[in-house]
Amino acid sequence: MNLARGTADLHVRNICSVFDVFTVENSLTPTRPLGNIVSAVIESLDIHWSGVTRSILGFSDPVNQFSGDFFETSVNFRVAVITEKSTGHGFRFVSSAITKIDFAQFGRETNGVFF
Numbered sequence: 001m002n003l004a005r006g007t008a009d010l011h012v013r014n015i016c017s018v019f020d021v022f023t024v025e026n027s028l029t030p031t032r033p034l035g036n037i038v039s040a041v042i043e044s045l046d047i048h049w050s051g052v053t054r055s056i057l058g059f060s061d062p063v064n065q066f067s068g069d070f071f072e073t074s075v076n077f078r079v080a081v082i083t084e085k086s087t088g089h090g091f092r093f094v095s096s097a098i099t100k101i102d103f104a105q106f107g108r109e110t111n112g113v114f115f
Helices: 024-028
Strands: 008-020 038-061 066-083 092-094 099-111
Antiparallel strands (some): 008 038, 038 066, 066 092
16 A cells, blocks of 8 residues: 555455355345355455545544545456355356456554554
């Protein structure tokens, strides 16, 4: 994260023990909490935040012991995820070369005992 430049990056590989629930509704609907959970692995995830459109610097909420600097940006990302064949699925998803989202946020915060 480079706050002075208004950029941040996240690169991860082989994150195990994540869950694939196949649909947004399975993740969010109270009547189907988490739906049909299947073990999955994030093979790779690359996120790059840049192009600050709004900055909130020095935000502070003493009542809730929360403060920080926050940036609204766009984001580019790539992801590859697989469900293991042992689950009966063996599905692999790979995003487009680069997927761009026009609204994202990143920042630095302090809270609780660190406030």
